[in-house]
Amino acid sequence: SLSLLSPYLFSYKGRNFTVQEGLKPKDLDALQHVDVRPSDIYMITYPKSGTIWMQQILVKITDAVYPHQEEDATNRLRFPWLEGCVVDSFQGQRPDPRLCRTHLPPDMLPIGVKAKRVKVVYVMRNPKDVLVSLYHFAHSWKMLETPKSFEAFFQDFIDGKAFMGSWFDHVREYENEKDKMDIHFVKYEDMLKDLRGEVVKLCDFLGKDLTDEAIDHVVEMSTFQNMKTNPKANYKDLVEKQRYSSPTMRKGAAGDWKNFFTVAQNEYFDRVLEEKMSDLPLSFNWEI
Numbered sequence: 001s002l003s004l005l006s007p008y009l010f011s012y013k014g015r016n017f018t019v020q021e022g023l024k025p026k027d028l029d030a031l032q033h034v035d036v037r038p039s040d041i042y043m044i045t046y047p048k049s050g051t052i053w054m055q056q057i058l059v060k061i062t063d064a065v066y067p068h069q070e071e072d073a074t075n076r077l078r079f080p081w082l083e084g085c086v087v088d089s090f091q092g093q094r095p096d097p098r099l100c101r102t103h104l105p106p107d108m109l110p111i112g113v114k115a116k117r118v119k120v121v122y123v124m125r126n127p128k129d130v131l132v133s134l135y136h137f138a139h140s141w142k143m144l145e146t147p148k149s150f151e152a153f154f155q156d157f158i159d160g161k162a163f164m165g166s167w168f169d170h171v172r173e174y175e176n177e178k179d180k181m182d183i184h185f186v187k188y189e190d191m192l193k194d195l196r197g198e199v200v201k202l203c204d205f206l207g208k209d210l211t212d213e214a215i216d217h218v219v220e221m222s223t224f225q226n227m228k229t230n231p232k233a234n235y236k237d238l239v240e241k242q243r244y245s246s247p248t249m250r251k252g253a254a255g256d257w258k259n260f261f262t263v264a265q266n267e268y269f270d271r272v273l274e275e276k277m278s279d280l281p282l283s284f285n286w287e288i
Ligand code: A3P
Pocket: 045, 046, 047, 048, 049, 050, 051, 052, 053, 129, 132, 133, 134, 136, 222, 223, 224, 225, 227, 248, 249, 250, 251, 252, 253, 256
C-alpha cells in the first residue's frame, strides 16, 4: 500500500512520509514492535502543533523530578522522534521515564502504548495556524518540497497531501481513541493563554508533584523568548547542520493565518472544517 506522491513524499497506510530520510514501510511496521515500558511518556502531535514546545515542557518536568538525570544533550536527543529513529537512533540506553515523540496515527503506534496504558500527551493547534506554520516549515526542512505557492499548499493541506497526511484525520483518530488510551489533550492556544495552568494540569496527569517554584521554573524555561535562545530546546543544531534553512521558533502566535488566508480561502476552510469535523466535540481558538 505504498504510493509515491512526489520525489519528496510517499504515502503508506494513508499517511505521508518523507522519501529522502530513507524510512521504508518495513521500518514503519517495525516501529509497532518497539519496546515500550509502562513508565514511558509519549507525546503525539500532527506536525507544527507545538511539538518542540511540549518537548521542552516535558523535559523540564522530568528534570524537576529527577534532577540527577539532567543532561547536557539537546531535547532532540533526549526525547527522540520515533519515526526519525532510522536517522537518529531511537533505542539507545535512556533512564526511565523515557520520553518519545511521534506524529504517527493510532494504528501505527507501538502496540505497547495502548497495551501498557502509557501516558500520552496529545498537542492540538488550530488548523489554520498549523497550515501556515507547515507552509513555512516546508520551505525550511530539506526533506520537504518547497511549495509552489500558498494556494497550492493550502489545497494540498486540505486534501491530506502534506507531510503526515490529513490533519483532520489525525485529530479525529486520536479523539476517537480517547477512551482506549491514557491520553491528555492540550491545546496550543491554551498554552499561549495560560502556560502555567497547562503545566499544572500536565503534572496532575503525569502524577508528578512539583513545588510552585519548580513549576515556575518549567514555565520560565518554556517561554518562546527563552526557547528561542536555548540551543538545547530550539533545534538550532539542525539549522547548523543545514537540515533546516530557518529556525523552528518562527512566530509562536495564534492568528498568523490571517496574514496568509484570503477571505475566500477562509470561508472555504471553515466549510471543510464544518463538513469534516462538526460531529466532534472540538473547539478552536483562532486568535488570542
Ligand atoms: P509558528 O511557525 O507558527 O511560529 P512544532 O514544534 O510542532 O514543529 O511546531 C512549531 C511551531 O510551534 C512554530 O509555530 C513555533 O514557533 C511554535 N513554538 C515553538 N515553541 C514555542 C513556544 N515556546 N511558544 C509558542 N510557540 C512555540
